[in-house]
Amino acid sequence: MRPVDDAAHPLSGPAQHDTPSAAKKAGVSNLVLRVVSAAVMAPIALGVAYWGSWPFAVFWAAAGIAVLWEWITLVAGRDHKLMLSSCGGAVAVAAVLAWRERPLVALLIVALGALASSIVAPRKDRFWILAGIAYAGTMMLAPIVLRGEEWLGFIAIVLIFTIVWTTDVLAYFTGRAIGGPKLMPSVSPKKTWSGAIGGTLGAIIAAVLVAALFGGLNKTAIAGLALVLSVLSQAGDLLESHVKRHFGAKDASTLIPGHGGVMDRLDGFWAAVVAACLIGLLRGGLDAPARGLLLW
Structure with missing residues (x-):
């Protein structure tokens, strides 16, 4: 199926003729929805991770x-x-x-x-x-x-959440603030190289802070891990965008206000957590994947 062009997408409808002021208001409204949704979902995800x-x-x-x-x-x-x-x-x-x-x-x-x-x-x-x-x-x-794994398993999940969420948030705001060359315009027209780099650098810093908070972790190794997982997180985001464009969809669904669907919210997490699990399994085996991921 031919990839859909954003400007001609049927879901955009009258937005093609919106004034800059109306488009700006719509963008602000969508951002508010994203923030509210994230403020609700993040504590639930962390709480369930802690409970295990x-x-x-x-x-x-x-x-x-x-x-x-x-x-x-x-x-x-x-x-x-x-x-x-x-x-x-x-x-x-x-x-x-x-x-x-x-x-x-x-x-x-x-x-x-x-x-x-x-x-x-x-x-x-x-x-x-x-x-x-x-x-x-x-x-x-x-x-x-x-x-x-009880405690290490919780730390592993928190670390992945931190990397993915920081990448997502800082890539969004850095890209809007700096702009510049597009990362992959044929797949996701709004993403920029500045946003990708800003998100990755922020994820590295946030991951090192998490390592310091929990203690006992090699900060240099965790920084390297954050670099890899942040890049893969952004690749996962682009992959999902490619799938949606292939099938002519703007969002996977409308289940989450401001975010689209569950797939829209978890695309980056999917790539990061699968890669993290594979690293953990390769180093720690089936008995200790979290240990294999965290302890270097």
């Missing part, structure tokens, strides 16, 4: 299913009950297995859900449906696997 155990698994299972619903709706429209039930059920069961420290079995269940949905998916949509299940499944599994 089954509430954390339920939280991320719900997020994974919401992302799956948004993705399948983008690809196949709203007539997708059979596909959503087959792979959504697999994501829910996989969350329970991951919480019970059976990550490999959980991954297998997600794969089986993907296989079941591919059978009923139209041939033209099959690749995108499988990609969506992989996207939602890994978004659900990675944080649960990392949070499995």
Whole structure:
């Protein structure tokens, strides 16, 4: 499908003819909605991360299913009950297995859900449906696997939240303040190199402060980790923008005021947490992924 042009997007409607003053007011209103939504969601996410155990698994299972619903709706429209039930059920069961420290079995269940949905998916949509299940499944599994270790698991999640949120906020404000060359205009016309660099530098500083707060962490290693995860977070944001433009959508959904959908809110987190989980698994194994991520 041909990527949609922002200026001609049907969702923009009369906005093409808005005065600069009206556009500015709309931008301010949207920013206020974003701030209010973030002020509500961030404490909930941190509280659930601190609690851990089954509430954390339920939280991320719900997020994974919401992302799956948004993705399948983008690809196949709203007539997708059979596909959503087959792979959504697999994501829910996989969350329970991951919480019970059976990550490999959980991954297998997600794969089986993907296989079941591919059978009923139209041939033209099959690749995108499988990609969506992989996207939602890994978004659900990675944080649960990392949070499995009590205290270090909590620190790992807080560190990733800090990197992603700081990158997002500072990239937005730095880009607006400085402007300059666009990062990838064909995918996301508003993102700039200045915003990307500002977000990454801010994430490095914030990550080092978190390392100092909790103590016992190698600050140089954490700074390097923040650099990698911040860059990947922005890549995840661009990837999701590419998917939306491919299917002619402005937002994944309207579930979160000012942010669009759950997928819009978690695109950067998905890339960062999956990468962090892989690093942790490579260094700490299935028994200690958070330790492998944090202790260098």
